[in-house]
Amino acid sequence: MSELNDIPNGWLQTTIGELVELAQGVAINAKTNYVLSDKENGIPLLKINNLLNNTIDQYANPKLVPKQSIIHKNDVIFTRTGQVGEVFKNKFGILHNNSFKVIPNEKLHWSYLYWYLKDGRVYNYVQKVAAGSVQKDLNHGAFKTTEFKYPKDIKEQKAIANILTAFDDKIENLQAQNKTLEETAQTIFKAWFGKYQVGDELPDGWTFEKLEKIADHIKNNMKPFNHPEKDYLHYSLPAYDNGLVPEIEKGVTIKSNKYKVVDNSFLISKLNPFTPRIWTVFNSEDNHICSTEFQVVKPKFYEVFVLVHCFLNSKKFTVELSQNIKGTSSSHQRVNPQDIFNINLVLPNKNDLNKFNSLVYPMVAKKNINHNQIQTLKQTRDTLLPKLMSGQIRVNEFKE
Numbered sequence: 560m561s562e563l564n565d566i567p568n569g570w571l572q573t574t575i576g577e578l579v580e581l582a583q584g585v586a587i588n589a590k591t592n593y594v595l596s597d598k599e600n601g602i603p604l605l606k607i608n609n610l611l612n613n614t615i616d617q618y619a620n621p622k623l624v625p626k627q628s629i630i631h632k633n634d635v636i637f638t639r640t641g642q643v644g645e646v647f648k649n650k651f652g653i654l655h656n657n658s659f660k661v662i663p664n665e666k667l668h669w670s671y672l673y674w675y676l677k678d679g680r681v682y683n684y685v686q687k688v689a690a691g692s693v694q695k696d697l698n699h700g701a702f703k704t705t706e707f708k709y710p711k712d713i714k715e716q717k718a719i720a721n722i723l724t725a726f727d728d729k730i731e732n733l734q735a736q737n738k739t740l741e742e743t744a745q746t747i748f749k750a751w752f753g754k755y756q757v758g759d760e761l762p763d764g765w766t767f768e769k770l771e772k773i774a775d776h777i778k779n780n781m782k783p784f785n786h787p788e789k790d791y792l793h794y795s796l797p798a799y800d801n802g803l804v805p806e807i808e809k810g811v812t813i814k815s816n817k818y819k820v821v822d823n824s825f826l827i828s829k830l831n832p833f834t835p836r837i838w839t840v841f842n843s844e845d846n847h848i849c850s851t852e853f854q855v856v857k858p859k860f861y862e863v864f865v866l867v868h869c870f871l872n873s874k875k876f877t878v879e880l881s882q883n884i885k886g887t888s889s890s891h892q893r894v895n896p897q898d899i900f901n902i903n904l905v906l907p908n909k910n911d912l913n914k915f916n917s918l919v920y921p922m923v924a925k926k927n928i929n930h931n932q933i934q935t936l937k938q939t940r941d942t943l944l945p946k947l948m949s950g951q952i953r954v955n956e957f958k959e
Contacts, residue, residue, distance in 0.1 A: 744868075
């Protein structure tokens with residue numbers, strides 16, 4: 560982290576161990592599992608997976624654990640085992656042993672501490688000092704050697720943190736709006752089409768059709784490794800799980816065949832369909848590719864785009880597709896691509912389809928606009944972060 564060496568006026572530099580205390584999470588094993596409890600008598604146990612995915616699968620009794628292992632809103636969490644270097648705030652529960660709480664002294668504001676630890680330079684540093692080759696483990700002593708630069712004036716710390724937090728607030732608002740938009744679209748879809756099963760009597764002009772009748776299976780193979788210096792936008796499973804953000808990669812780094820991604824299509828993962836991964840793609844270019852774990856599905860005519868979007872994102876589709884899984888490993892179960900196209904959906908007559916589109920298309924389109932705005936906000940925030948944390952960019956009212 561040598562790039563932190565230039566110290567702006569009014570700033571100090573030290574190691575983080577001089578400014579914080581660490582509180583280890585609770586180890587859960589055969590001797591300590593008595594602290595686990597049901598929901599009524601406990602609060603969430605915060606393991607790394609729970610922190611990353613915002614989930615709850617276990618509870619622990621707060622009366623049976625050290626007080627400092629209990630996490631509240633303004634506490635800063637840093638992961639130390641396995642996935643080292645992830646940072647969280649605004650959580651509540653009992654911290655698991657694979658993370659620790661970072662407690663600032665009176666010289667630091669907790670929100671500045673949080674954002675400093677989010678800097679990629681800190682992440683890169685702790686990867687180097689963490690022990691272990693198979694599963695990394697970051698001990699307290701190694702973490703405390705991390706260089707730390709900060710404004711002496713705590714008001715400036717808060718001002719810096721407020722700038723970055725404003726980005727997160729906007730992102731969270733847009734994410735919440737997208738969740739509402741998708742839920743509303745699904746509610747309308749279910750009200751219109753969800754009550755019908757194959758064999759039921761349908762309204763005039765409505766039919767049951769297999770997905771293959773209204774959508775094409777696009778299998779345009781690409782060999783990025785044949786163009787080692789070309790940039791590709793790669794729609795991969797990790798990219799999906801990381802916020803539906805395709806990654807820019809050089810052809811030389813991509814070792815296997817891929818599928819070409821096309822406009823107005825859907826990428827449907829055939830891996831573990833009970834955890835649905837449906838990627839709606841509005842626009843694509845020649846260098847856009849996807850993992851062959853995704854199946855590229857393109858409606859035969861644009862009028863059914865929204866209908867197919869809602870169908871693929873429905874619980875009914877997930878349930879039916881999951882019934883076709885093959886494979887003995889619970890973590891790697893797949894369906895055959897044809898299973899996707901054999902599932903039936905209701906196709907209304909043209910007049911009713913137009914009515915449905917008029918209701919739902921604005922929601923799907925707005926969700927896409929919001930998603931693009933979220934990516935722009937994240938890029939801007941992540942560009943500002945290291946510059947604000949190094950003092951390269953100063954908050955105007957605190958410049959000297």
